Amino acid sequence: MHAIRFILEDWAAWPPASLPEDSAAPPLPHVPPLQRRRISALGKAALHVAFELDRIPVDNAPLIFTSRHGDLSRSITLLDQLTQGSDLSPTQFGLSVHNAIGALFSILNGDKGHYTAISAGEETAEHALCEASALLDDGAPAVRLIVYDAPMPAPYDHYENKSAIRNRPAARIARAVFCRTDRPLPSLHRTTPMGMAKALLNGFIMTGA
Template identity: 40%
Template sequence: MITFNIAQWRAWAPGLDSVDDWHAWCHAPVLLPVSQACPDVSFLPAMQRRRLSRLARMAFSVGWPLAEGLESLPLVFVSRHGETPRTLDILSDLANNQPLSPTQFSLSVHNAVIGLWSILRNETSEMTALAAAGDGLEHGMLEAAALLSEGAKAVLLVITEEQAPDAYASWIVDVPFPYAVGLLLTPGDEWQLELTGGAVQLTQTQWPHALNLLRALLTEQAACQHAWKNRVWNWQRKS
């Protein structure tokens, strides 16, 4: 079992930009229409903004405000699928015998976001990029808890997923719309996360667990649960 506090949060999805937007959605969640909207990252230099995919922009849009004023802030970045649009573009170029762009490739790898974060914030703290199937949020929490136990005053956890291209639609079924959730975690016992094992029946939930956790946070639920394969994760908030 690990314990921690969620000191602050930020989230973004197309049409959900403000805290009030997310409170409304969490109380009455609906599927968002397909959109090419991108979050505002005007706090970044224009030259750098042009290099960022929507996935990276989402990560920066939720992470940057949470990191404001904090120095030596470790980052844990979690995405199950990563830069699927960039990857498909690269594969399409290969299939069509087109030359590959070194920049496109370098920005498609899974740790590209934390590399850009390190450069743009001049941040040299420990950073980790994870892809952990259906319970990546929980594995990200374990990584963050380890950093807190080693003495970090706070850890930034960012979870984000991009809408999959149509070519991947049959395989990527757990991203109802593009989203990003950022959590600023600090030492404490406001929340506890415990793993239990055993045979469980995997049920398909409508919303990714990062969004279900946000719903629990904003609707003041005392607990929530997430099961994946033979792992059952129990989240409990101190009353």
């Protein structure tokens, strides 16, 4: 059996442990107001944790944005408008695609490097870890991994299978880790390495994100 091994340099979460799961979206004060108003609460949570990982400066660190369903609520709104014969907003359509949050972060942060978006059903988080491991093995100095998701909205909520319902987040969540394989960077750990590992496992592996 093969194991995926890497060093966790930093991590971030929204909502943080000090706030309830149904907390309001993070404010994102560094995002221009016009763009901020267009971003959903789930998207804001994902962007918040992605920006949090920028505290450790590393050039050419690939980004992985992973979500089982992405911004499904926005897609449902567009489908409803389509069935009613209404015109669809190009902006809303652009923000509904699965790599929209990664693209937004790239634009807002001026990040011209590698980023990818992953969705793999119940094994989305696991596939993201495999992708991170492959990038590190291919020579990336570090990888930034963002996992975000929310409960499926109606009318699709009843399509979730039993295991997905048991493990799904109770509210929108976003988790991010900064990982690498070789020399450690200046430490910004806010907890012990074991605490970070537990937060990682409890935070997004066990949520079925």
